[in-house]
Amino acid sequence: MPHRLSTDAPDFETRFAQLLTLKREDSVDVDDAVAAIIADVRKRGDAALIELTQKFDRVRLTSDTLAFTEAEIDAAIAEIPPEERSALEHAAARIRAYHERQMPEDSQWTDDAGATLGWRWGPVDAAGLYVPGGLASYPSSVLMNAIPAKVAGVERLVVTAPTPDGKVNPLVLLAARLAGVDRVLRIGGAQAIAALAYGTESVPPVDKITGPGNAYVAAAKRRVFGRVGIDMIAGPSEILVIADEDNDPDWIALDLLSQAEHDESAQSILITTSAPLADAVAGAVAARLETLERRAIAGTSWEANGAIIVARDLGEAAALADQIAAEHLELCVADPQALAANIRHAGAMFLGKWTPEAIGDYIGGPNHVLPTARSARFSSGLSVMDFLKRTTMAQMTPAALSAIGPDAATLARSESLEAHGLSVQARLDLLNR
């Protein structure tokens, strides 16, 4: 049974607090192991990368076979059914169209003092995108990471995709090609992150690393942060559905299960103003769990982390949603825009019952790399901004320096930074001569 709460129960606050702090992931401490792997790759380069890949992925590579050749990619792609190819192309086009609108503008103006100020955006030179191997090797994630980078104008784009036992998902290679990735490397784990951050003989270093991964990958990203930029550290997926009484319980059940099937640590929560719907959804989830392919995973997630909360009204639901700050927030209510305006924290919102969250995973347009574990309180999903950086600009004239320089010199002196003050004063002295 998932957690079942009602806001009018006397123990609600306590149980809701427990739900928010539910420990969903074993925090295995892999930090020492990861530090050793990074040090090894920094020291021995390709040789370490090849040994570690043989050890962890049971694949024997050489410096020459670290990367897929174009011919290998062609051959893999040729196997893909046309329907899947066309769906991926459709998704790529929609994701690109959405992200193209995110490009920020440069700005420059001259203010009253005569100072010309502004800023300028520019892409990072090179980015590395981590694609997990095995179960979670998703072509959709390749599109979601690579397309914003390309839209931002990143010149060199590298994918690392481990191939455990030599297996690769051809759709991952197709997604990389559709997105304009320059090179796909058969490496993974902390060793891939180390190679991207520090470079080896065969892997030039990049400036920014993005993409999901396991505990080793997450620990490695945290360690190389500062040497290169990283995106967020992703935790298990989450969905919060807010639903009024006018909903098909089976649709809501499937939406909840579409997160639960990702991972036993995933979390699916329903908040509804209708107790009958709460019961009906619980029943519908149980029914779907009878036959779902990934029922073992989804069932465990739903039992351990799932929750159904009955709220008095949508105002109360909105307040709870802000505390949950969900990665995905579905608003299956009559006026979803009005409810959305009342909620501050969520990674992505899906408005109305015709917008199942899965649309956003693949083809809606917005990015599916989103802040988890309540981090939507302070962070955003992946976007072109992650692959851009801003340079601020300032240009004084003699008149502008005369107008604002004396106060700068005063502040420099107050901070006991004499040379700061003198660097302004020397110029003012010439003007005042």
Add this chain to the structure above:
Amino acid sequence: MPHRLSTDAPDFETRFAQLLTLKREDSVDVDDAVAAIIADVRKRGDAALIELTQKFDRVRLTSDTLAFTEAEIDAAIAEIPPEERSALEHAAARIRAYHERQMPEDSQWTDDAGATLGWRWGPVDAAGLYVPGGLASYPSSVLMNAIPAKVAGVERLVVTAPTPDGKVNPLVLLAARLAGVDRVLRIGGAQAIAALAYGTESVPPVDKITGPGNAYVAAAKRRVFGRVGIDMIAGPSEILVIADEDNDPDWIALDLLSQAEHDESAQSILITTSAPLADAVAGAVAARLETLERRAIAGTSWEANGAIIVARDLGEAAALADQIAAEHLELCVADPQALAANIRHAGAMFLGKWTPEAIGDYIGGPNHVLPTARSARFSSGLSVMDFLKRTTMAQMTPAALSAIGPDAATLARSESLEAHGLSVQARLDLLNR
């Protein structure tokens, strides 16, 4: 003697590479100590905070005296000379005006398929700003951190400012008040970061922590990253000046020294197309070092980390500047806009000889919290964006779902995520009935 390089010397590449990888900071490993401090504050709250403050800052606090009272702030501010007060107000107004232009816009549109897409920006609920104690307790940094947060719309703003031996800089308190800070706490170090991230009985937790600090503060910020948002991990300050022959060597010398005086680990580099200017600047720096108040610090920084590079032309200088990716880049050349257009990586640019970098530290308008240690390759200075997060929005109609849903279902099946596919298919089935 600082490093002296010339691009036409045969060993230039080697020596330039050495300069880029110069180890300027002792990487003291304080991680275990910091982990223990954070665990202690999480476990014992105020009691730990008070004990640690007594131990490190030699100040005896209680839960009631953790924060400055309004009366204490009033009294401290009353001592400030009017000239300094007015300079700080002038700076605050200019910084506010610059950052107000950074507010990004929300967006919403309906595409050809009938899908309504967009995004919405909103502020974090609460932010904590770390202000170092002692030498580096700069009121200007309070403005640079707090004003962007206020402009972003952050409701609750807390400053932590340790008061070693009970000493506080009144200008820090004034800057906090001018910027609209709600509360100033007399705590510092890793214990302050822990309190801001996890909360104690007297310190409510925040969502985002920014501000510079020592190795303990940096390690603590790295550790709490994910629980809360953090800004970059700041390293020692840097300046790169590119100058043509038509410059006053003393001005350039003062600009270089205004970084060198911050810290023995700071780095000041001049690239010039004029060998005579190179010699003249070297002489001017030596002359200024005779009398500069902070000559011990500035001298050590200049000897150990400073460099003068003679380049053949400005194109070559620009290419070197991109490799250095300096925090501060001053362009003392005849056409600084043209040179700026030719350089991709820098935290902040200061254009023309009338724009000493120190103007940007105090009053120019752009933020002075900037990426160090070559991280301008992939990151930006502090801005209102650091206190905002984006929620993406998507709303399908039945027609939109019919148009794009089938491809989403295809992709879900290709990723073996059955419930994802079914959540779309169940809706399509109703429409196709």
